[in-house]
Amino acid sequence: MNHVNVRPFWQNGLPLKADHSAPAQGNYCEVIQPSFLRSQLGANFRQASKINLWLQCILIAFTMAAIAVPTVAQQTVVERETARVETLRKISPSIVCVMDPKGQGGGSGVLISADGYAITNYHVTSGCGTFMKCGLSDGKLYDAVIVGIDPTGDIALIQLQGRTDFSFAIPGDSDQVQVGDEVMALGNPFLLASDFTPTVTYGIVSGVRRYQYPANTFLEYTDCIQIDASINPGNSGGPLFDIEGRWIGINGRASFEKRGRVNSGAAYAISVNQIQKFIGHLKCGLIVDHGVAEFTVATSDAGEVTVAQVSALSDAYRRGLRPGTQVLSFAGRLLTSANDFQNVLGIFPEGTRLPLTWRDRDGLHAGTIRLRPLHAFQKAPELPEERRQRPPQDPEQQDSEEHLLDTTADEVPEALQSLFVARDGFCNYYFNEMQRLRVLTALKERMASNGDPKPVWGVTFNSDPGSQLAGELTIAASAVGMNLNNRPFLQSTTDPQIDEESPQLPGLLIAMNQVRRLLSCDAAEFTEQQAAGRTFHLPLKKDVDVLLTREGVRTCRWYFDESSTLPVAVDLEYAQGIDDARLLFADWADRNGVVFPGRIGLISGIQEDVRWLNIDNVTVNKSAAPEKTKP
Amino acid sequence: MSMCVTRPFKRVCWKALILTLLFASDRCCASQSDFRATAEVLRSQQQTIVKLFGAGGGSLDSYGTGTLVSGDGHVVTVWNHLISTGYLTAITADGRKFSVDVVGTSAEYDLAVLKLRSEPGDSFAHIDLTKASNPDPGTPVLAFSNMFHVATGNEPVSLVHGVIAAKIPLEATQGRWTFPLKSPVWLVDAITNNSGAAGGLLTDTAGIPIGLIGREIRHSTSRTWVNYAVPLTTLKPVIETLLSGKKLDSTPKDAAAKVPVISDQELTARFGLTMLPNVVERTPAWIDTVAKNSIAAKCGLQRGDLIVLVNDAVITSVTDFQQQIAAFRSGERVALTINRDQQLLPLDLQIP
Numbered sequence: 001m002n003h004v005n006v007r008p009f010w011q012n013g014l015p016l017k018a019d020h021s022a023p024a025q026g027n028y029c030e031v032i033q034p035s036f037l038r039s040q041l042g043a044n045f046r047q048a049s050k051i052n053l054w055l056q057c058i059l060i061a062f063t064m065a066a067i068a069v070p071t072v073a074q075q076t077v078v079e080r081e082t083a084r085v086e087t088l089r090k091i092s093p094s095i096v097c098v099m100d101p102k103g104q105g106g107g108s109g110v111l112i113s114a115d116g117y118a119i120t121n122y123h124v125t126s127g128c129g130t131f132m133k134c135g136l137s138d139g140k141l142y143d144a145v146i147v148g149i150d151p152t153g154d155i156a157l158i159q160l161q162g163r164t165d166f167s168f169a170i171p172g173d174s175d176q177v178q179v180g181d182e183v184m185a186l187g188n189p190f191l192l193a194s195d196f197t198p199t200v201t202y203g204i205v206s207g208v209r210r211y212q213y214p215a216n217t218f219l220e221y222t223d224c225i226q227i228d229a230s231i232n233p234g235n236s237g238g239p240l241f242d243i244e245g246r247w248i249g250i251n252g253r254a255s256f257e258k259r260g261r262v263n264s265g266a267a268y269a270i271s272v273n274q275i276q277k278f279i280g281h282l283k284c285g286l287i288v289d290h291g292v293a294e295f296t297v298a299t300s301d302a303g304e305v306t307v308a309q310v311s312a313l314s315d316a317y318r319r320g321l322r323p324g325t326q327v328l329s330f331a332g333r334l335l336t337s338a339n340d341f342q343n344v345l346g347i348f349p350e351g352t353r354l355p356l357t358w359r360d361r362d363g364l365h366a367g368t369i370r371l372r373p374l375h376a377f378q379k380a381p382e383l384p385e386e387r388r389q390r391p392p393q394d395p396e397q398q399d400s401e402e403h404l405l406d407t408t409a410d411e412v413p414e415a416l417q418s419l420f421v422a423r424d425g426f427c428n429y430y431f432n433e434m435q436r437l438r439v440l441t442a443l444k445e446r447m448a449s450n451g452d453p454k455p456v457w458g459v460t461f462n463s464d465p466g467s468q469l470a471g472e473l474t475i476a477a478s479a480v481g482m483n484l485n486n487r488p489f490l491q492s493t494t495d496p497q498i499d500e501e502s503p504q505l506p507g508l509l510i511a512m513n514q515v516r517r518l519l520s521c522d523a524a525e526f527t528e529q530q531a532a533g534r535t536f537h538l539p540l541k542k543d544v545d546v547l548l549t550r551e552g553v554r555t556c557r558w559y560f561d562e563s564s565t566l567p568v569a570v571d572l573e574y575a576q577g578i579d580d581a582r583l584l585f586a587d588w589a590d591r592n593g594v595v596f597p598g599r600i601g602l603i604s605g606i607q608e609d610v611r612w613l614n615i616d617n618v619t620v621n622k623s624a625a626p627e628k629t630k631p
Numbered sequence: 632m633s634m635c636v637t638r639p640f641k642r643v644c645w646k647a648l649i650l651t652l653l654f655a656s657d658r659c660c661a662s663q664s665d666f667r668a669t670a671e672v673l674r675s676q677q678q679t680i681v682k683l684f685g686a687g688g689g690s691l692d693s694y695g696t697g698t699l700v701s702g703d704g705h706v707v708t709v710w711n712h713l714i715s716t717g718y719l720t721a722i723t724a725d726g727r728k729f730s731v732d733v734v735g736t737s738a739e740y741d742l743a744v745l746k747l748r749s750e751p752g753d754s755f756a757h758i759d760l761t762k763a764s765n766p767d768p769g770t771p772v773l774a775f776s777n778m779f780h781v782a783t784g785n786e787p788v789s790l791v792h793g794v795i796a797a798k799i800p801l802e803a804t805q806g807r808w809t810f811p812l813k814s815p816v817w818l819v820d821a822i823t824n825n826s827g828a829a830g831g832l833l834t835d836t837a838g839i840p841i842g843l844i845g846r847e848i849r850h851s852t853s854r855t856w857v858n859y860a861v862p863l864t865t866l867k868p869v870i871e872t873l874l875s876g877k878k879l880d881s882t883p884k885d886a887a888a889k890v891p892v893i894s895d896q897e898l899t900a901r902f903g904l905t906m907l908p909n910v911v912e913r914t915p916a917w918i919d920t921v922a923k924n925s926i927a928a929k930c931g932l933q934r935g936d937l938i939v940l941v942n943d944a945v946i947t948s949v950t951d952f953q954q955q956i957a958a959f960r961s962g963e964r965v966a967l968t969i970n971r972d973q974q975l976l977p978l979d980l981q982i983p
Contacts, residue, residue, distance in 0.1 A: 179790055180673050180773075206789040210781060226781060228791035228821065255779040257826055258847070259856065265791050265822030266779050299784060303726050337726070337784045 087245035088184070088200060093167035094247075095198040096120070097135035097188040098144070098158070098237060100128040101412065108187030108198075108238030109134070109158065110247060111168040116142075116160035117283070119275060120237030121252045122149050123219065125156040126383055130420050130428075131412040134160050135188075135196030143412070145419045148282030149427045151381050152290040152374060153346070154219045154252050155275055156237075157282035161416060169239055172246025174271035177225055181205045185229040185251050185267075187238025198238075203229025211339045211346075212253060212268055217384060218375060220290070222346025224268045225249050231267035240269040248272050274347040280534020280545070281349050285431030287380060288533070289350040291371025297327055297341045305335040307358075313577040315369035319606065321358060328357045328364075350374060351546075351557070352535055353571075355608075367606045368538060370571075370580070378424050426530075435531035439547050442565035444521040450595055456621040457516070457594060461613045469504060469613065474621070475516050480509040496554075498575055505602060505613075507581020511572045514556050518549065518567070519595065526551045535559075537569060538608045539584060539601070544568060564588060566595070569603075579605040591618040672838035673773075677787045678724045678756035680832060681706055681747075682777045683731070686716035691943060696776040696788065696831040697721060697745060698843060699757035700870060704729070704747030707870055708830030709846045710736045714743045721747055723755065726785030735873035739811050741846065742866055744873040758832065758840040760870065763863035766835055768795045774823045774860075776831025776844055788831070793821025793858075801859055802851040806944050807954055810848060816859045817842055824848070824856040833860040854960055892950065893957040901983050903927045909949040916952040930980045932969070939975065940968035956982075 096109035096118050106128060109120030118134070125132065125146055134144045147157040160166060183205055186198040193199065206228050212221035227240065231254045240249035249269030256264060281288040294314030297305050307325045310317050321327075327335055330344045331354040348354065353370045375381070423429035456476040463469035471484040482489045484502050491500045491509035501509055517525035532548035537559055544559040547567075559569040566588045572581040582605070587598030596618045601610040679699045683706075687693025695713045697706035706721065708714070719731040729747040736743045747755070766772075772795055777788045797818045803810040819833065823844045833842035842860030850857045898904050903925020907917040916938040921927045938946045941955040942965060959965055959982045967978040 178670060179787060180670065204790065204792045206791055207781060207787060209786075211783075212781075226789060228789075255781070255825070257779075263822070264779075264825060266781065266789060266825065301728075303785070337786070339783060339786065 084184075084243070087241075087243070088186075091169060091186065091239075091241055091245045091247075092137045092198055094169040095137060095186045095188075095238065096160070097191070097193075097196045097198075098124050098128065099133045099135070099191075101131060101133055103133060106132070106191070107234055107236035108251075110186075110237075110239035110250070111160065111166050112171075112247075112279070113168050114166050115164050116144070116162075116166050117147070117279075118144070118158050118160055119239075119250060119279075120156050120158060121250065122151050122154045122156045123252070123383055124237040125149065125158065126151075126380065131416060132158065134158070136160075136166075137197055139195045139197075141196075143416055145416060146428055147431050148284060148286050148288060149380055150278050150282065150288040150290075150349075151377060152218050152220055153270060153274065153278060153288075154221070155250065155270060155278060155282070157279065159419075161419075169241075169247035170245075171272045171276065172242055172244075172248045174225065174248045174273045177205055177208055177242065177248055177271075179205050179208060182243040183225075183227050183229055183248070184241045184243070185227065185231060185235060185238060185269075186241065187235040187251065189230075189232035189234040191234055199235075201230040201235075203227050206266065209340075209343055210268060211343050218381060219253075219383075220346055221253055221268050221270060223274060223343040224253075224270055227251075227267050227269060228265045229267065230263040232263050233261055235267075250275060271347070277347060277352075278349055278533075280543070281532070283431060284435045284531040284533050285426050285428040285433075286533065287377045287425065287427050289376060290346060290374040291348060291350040291352060292374050293330075293345055293369060294372055295321055297335075297338050299338045303336060305338060305341060314372075315367075315579070315605070316356070318577075318579065319356070319367040319369065320360070320365060321356075322360070324360075326359045328359055330354065330356055345371070349533065349535070351532070353538055355538070368608055380427060432531050435545075436529060436547065439531065439545060439560055439565075440521070440529070443518075446565045447519055447521050447595055449590060449593070450519065455594070457596070458617075458619040458621055459596070460616045461600070462616060463614070464612050473509075473512060475512050476621075477516070480513050480516075482509055496574070498578065506578075507572060507574060508583075508602065510554065510574050511570065511581045511583055514549070514551065514554065514570065514572055517551060518556070518558060532557065539603055539610055540568060566597075584610060591615070592620065594618050594620055672836070673790065675756065676758075676773070676775055676832065676834055676838050679758050680775050680777070680788045681721040681723050682780075682782065682788065683708060683713060683719065683721050683745075683830065685713040685719040685731075687713065692780070692826045694777065694780045694827045695829055696778075696827060696844070698830065698832045698840075699723075699755050700744075700760055701757055701874070702754045704749045704753065704755050705734065705757075705874060706731070706745040706747060707843060707866065708743050708745065709843070710738065710741050710743040711829055711846050714745075719745070721745070722784065723747070724785065724787065735876075737869050737873065740861070740866060740869045741811055742843075742861075742869055742873075744870055758863075760840070760863060760867045762839060763867060764835065764839045764841055765862060765864050766795060766841060768797055770795045771836050772817075772819055772821065772833050772841065773836060774819065774821050774828070774831060774833050774844055776823065776825070776828035778823075778825035778828040778831075780827050791821045791823065793819045796820045801857065803848040803857050803859075804851050804958060805846065805848045806942065807958055809851075810845075812861060812865075814862075814865055816845065816861050819858050819860060821858060823858045823860065854963065891957040892953045894953075898953065898956075901926070904932065906949045906952065913948040914950075916946045916949050926981070926983045930967070931976075931978045932967075932980075933971065935971070937970040938967060939970050940966075942966050 094111040096111060098109045098120050099106035107121060107124035109118045111118045130146050132144050134142045142160045142162050144158045144160045147159050149156045183203055185201045189199055205225060207226035210224050210226045212224060214220045231251050235251050238251050239247050240251050242248050249271050251267060251269045254264060254267035278288055293316060295310035295316045296308045298308045300306050305327045307321050307323050307327060309323060310321050329335060330341055333344050335341055348371060350371050350373045353368050355368050357366045419430055421429040426432055459473040461471060471482055474481040479493055480491045489500060489502050489509060493513045496510045501507055526549040528550040530548050532546040534543055534545050537544045544561045547558040549556045555573040557571045558567040561568050567585055569584045582603040584601030585597040588595060589598055598615050600613045603610050681697045681699060683695040683697045684693060691712050695708060697708040700707050714733060721729050721731045729749060732746045732748060734744040734746050772793055774791045775788050782788045795817050798815045800813055801810050801816045824847055828844050829846040831844040832840060833844055834840050840863055842862050843866060845859045845861055848857055903922030904927040905920040907914055907919050918932055918934055918936045920934055921932050938952050944955055946952045961982050963982045965980045967980050969976050969978060
């Protein structure tokens with residue numbers, strides 16, 4: 001099959017006639033000339049012998065095949081090009097050119113919602129400051145504010161201002177991306193387009209599930225997509241699309257070597273599936289952290305992933321993992337190497353609870369562990385000088401514009417100043433407060449009917465048949481008491497002790513104290529309250545918003561879903577080295593003037609099974625009245 | 632057209648139609664002129680690539696790529712620095728690790744044939760050299776290699792795409808070393824000139840093997856990094872000879888041919904540099920004098936400095952230095968490493 005002969009049909013759009021100036025194209029030129037066909041058919045039919053006829057048939061067949069094939073191919077190529085052009089027309093308005101306020105440098109980004117949220121690289125925004133200027137393909141410049149950062153994952157969320165109808169990219173499923181898939185990278189390399197029309201580069205997927213070491217920084221690329229599309233300075237933070245125009249990643253890193261910091265055919269995009277797990281956190285204005293599993297693994301010579309070291313205080317240790325234990329899967333993914341493990345670990349935010357399966361002498365086991373903080377940054381961490389986004393310049397074009405903006409322009413309009421609030425431990429506290437108040441205000445409205453802010457509740461309950469638990473809870477400000485199957489327990493609320501908890505329902509008393517604090521809607525009940533992002537809740541099997549509260553050494557993660565202004569679950573971390581107390585709340589209702597769940601589920605950390613307690617009756621103890629009048 | 636030709640014409644048309652369909656269907660498949668290859672093609676090609684680990688150090692990488700050419704575990708790669716070690720290892724696509732022996736090398740073809748030290752009963756997926764094709768410029772190609780050592784263990788190696796840009800004899804150098812092959816090689820527009828990519832496989836989109844990815848090398852005239860692959864049809868007889876146990880002439884025929892040298896006079900005139908008189912065969916590259924305000928002075932060179940490295944090349948003598956410097960063109964930057972008072976200093980020399 002000679003490719004040269006058929007290429008010009010669609011590559012150059014040549015007409016179907018002879019071009020004798022191009023000998024290489026002679027083959028097809030001759031056989032397709034219409035006059036040639038006519039003369040052959042007209043002159044020779046009558047005299048044709050059988051052999052002659054067959055010869056003619058073959059000749060004509062060749063001719064027609066030669067005509068037909070390029071036409072088919074031409075159509076396919078034209079169709080594909082038309083589709084590609086149309087796709088690019090649709091996705092281009094979502095591409096952002098991210099610059100510092102003076103327009104001295106920056107990178108790229110992509111809008112993800114109509115209200116202006118956009119994703120870019122942390123190493124792009126870290127050099128831009130709090131407010132930045134963003135150019136879109138409409139040629140206009142927009143102000144933007146930093147919202148949240150994920151320094152380890154090299155991701156930042158910003159919000160463009162001034163419109164509520166921004167075009168935005170539609171995410172695809174990056175787990176479905178395969179080696180060989182066609183991809184398009186969009187962005188503004190070398191700040192080439194002063195009207196912000198994005199530059200498009202095309203390539204294929206060179207590898208998936210790549211792990212790229214932090215390399216002298218904290219930036220760690222896990223489970224990323226390797227591409228051969230041209231990626232250059234200024235592309236950082238820009239989106240990677242599949243050929244259908246679905247957003248599948250953020251181009252952030254490339255292997256640079258002898259050519260300097262320009263395309264080498266090996267670039268890496270952070271997968272959109274990883275980014276999606278962080279967006280809820282980023283929208284809360286957080287410095288989002290990645291996690292550690294509190295155990296390390298190694299790949300054995302036999303290709304097994306085994307535990308190397310495990311912390312004695314970890315979830316994993318309590319589940320039974322020991323050095324030498326073979327880890328089979330993590331977060332639902334089968335492991336064949338230590339890199340696989342790092343890849344899975346890196347795509348989740350700190351605090352996420354993940355299922356694990358392992359094998360030891362006793363057989364197969366399954367359980368869940370919660371990721372603990374990796375870096376716990378209190379401030380946005382500094383990048384080494386060479387990792388910061390420099391004003392990207394085309395090395396070949398020394399006379400290119402050094403910056404795209406008039407440096408005398410207003411840096412930050414006064415109206416936008418209120419969109420940023422600095423606070424330790426947060427990227428932009430303004431956004432945390434917004435999310436936190438959204439949850440807490442709705443809760444407060446719902447709880448308005450409770451009236452008495454310092455009640456003493458009496459709660460009677462029984463369990464599902466089988467475990468045969470029945471009892472009564474007394475929940476007061478100073479203590480929580482329980483009578484469980486005629487055995488008494490009393491837990492102080494100021495200095496709770498693990499020993500005072502019942503062995504059947506560990507942590508329930510301390511948790512009920514926390515519930516009382518939350519439902520009082522009094523900020524003074526906690527030392528800290530913050531919106532803590534969005535996570536997948538395993539027993540509930542859905543995404544939920546997280547409100548984090550601290551009181552003494554006790555940290556609660558309250559989970560809220562769209563269906564209710566009241567929490568659907570809580571995880572209470574109350575002591576090191578023991579499992580969190582984890583409750584589900586269902587059937588919230590007014591019960592004798594108290595808003596209280598109709599059922600409380602206790603989740604076991606081993607396999608996420610739930611034991612339900614049915615609430616029979618709730619009463620407000622009038623004897624609590626004097627407590628209210630205490631000085 | 633008259634009525635009397637209707638019947639034969641019909642017959643012709645029928646036969647033509649049938650044959651058209653036959654030819655067309657055949658051509659239709661082959662003319663898929665884009666970079667999409669089936670997952671099956673990619674997966675099976677990946678199986679034939681091994682990750683090599685050998686000699687390295689400094690800016691020379693200790694990793695590379697090889698392509699399996701026999702079920703017994705014979706691997707072909709480029710005969711570069713990586714092979715010059717006694718502890719070469721390979722990891723196959725399924726993650727198995729093997730020690731590697733060098734079966735034979737050919738300087739003339741810049742080729743090394745290796746053998747995985749396998750156990751009896753081991754068998755390996757490999758390319759079929761007899762199927763190697765010789766496509767024309769314009770053909771879409773895929774390049775498989777472990778460039779930048781991105782893949783570890785059982786992870787599939789990297790894949791990049793491009794087209795064959797030209798088929799030409801290559802004039803290229805790496806420092807003093809000149810690319811020896813005189814017959815044409817393929818230039819590709821995919822970036823294959825990357826760390827660790829040499830020895831990888833070039834195929835068409837149907838998975839037909841066509842070339843062995845070449846080494847990191849610059850074009851003699853343009854000094855640009857050349858992305859090239861040596862046709863497997865060229866290498867096949869050489870590989871077969873090496874596999875049969877025959878030795879090949881280990882030095883290229885023109886290796887002793889004149890290597891360009893920068894003369895003493897030119898060194899003084901252009902650089903302001905005079906070396907210690909070259910009286911013995913291996914006179915160390917000591918600097919005798921440095922002219923004031925000369926290029927050499929600006930670079931920081933002083934009388935008494937011993938030149939140790941030019942970029943990554945170890946300098947063993949004055950002649951060696953003069954040959955190395957002659958390989959660079961005006962405007963290029965060269966990293967010199969010198970020994971001054973028992974200390975190694977890096978200097979940056981711009982060729983005038």
